[in-house]
Amino acid sequence: MLLKIITLATCLTWNKGPEPTPKAIPAKGLLRHVVVVTFKTNTSMDLIRKVDISFKNLSKLSMVKSYEWGIVKDDKNPSKVKHVYVTTFKSQKEEDAYGKSPEHQKHIKLGAENIESVEAIDYFLP
Template structure:
């Protein structure tokens, strides 16, 4: 066989395989789009690490001040917190995780500049060694 005949035959085989693949795709179930449901919740995850010189007493003050926020800011509809206890050693010095829930972005927008949230920042500020915040809509 000539080289051009082999190339032409291989091209036909490739086209046939692609047609079969696309034909089978018609029967495949469509990939669902990510849609935010009306009952989805907005999560606000905050991780702190403290300066090495921060005393346990001052860390406790920060914990108590953050824990008081849900009673002062009604837009916070869920709250929990805890200390890192992962055995993986990948926390990069972050020790505290605070997990807040909001019903809407509007509620979060009220929380962020809220005077009680700002007052908490004043308690935290002198001791903060680092912060990481991630917000997401729960799926």
């Protein structure tokens, strides 16, 4: 049986393509902006809902191409409440305009005292 597993494993290969290099990473095209907000343990559900609604309202801005969000399931630390917000833009220029918009500037102040941490990552779709 072990021989069959080893044989099967050696026959299966993963074609992952070339390794990404700084020159291979696109700097244009659709841009995803992912934000992970960790709320402090005693944050009320009402305030968390207000932050969720505020993110959703930002998705109505003209430069936003798509939006989705969800709640992180963290089995290692279930007391942490983390929400993930994903916004897609047509370009870096549009994301920059989004960040400078009055709506976004107002949004980032909402519930700031109840947010433990914010992590953000941007990436271009290949």
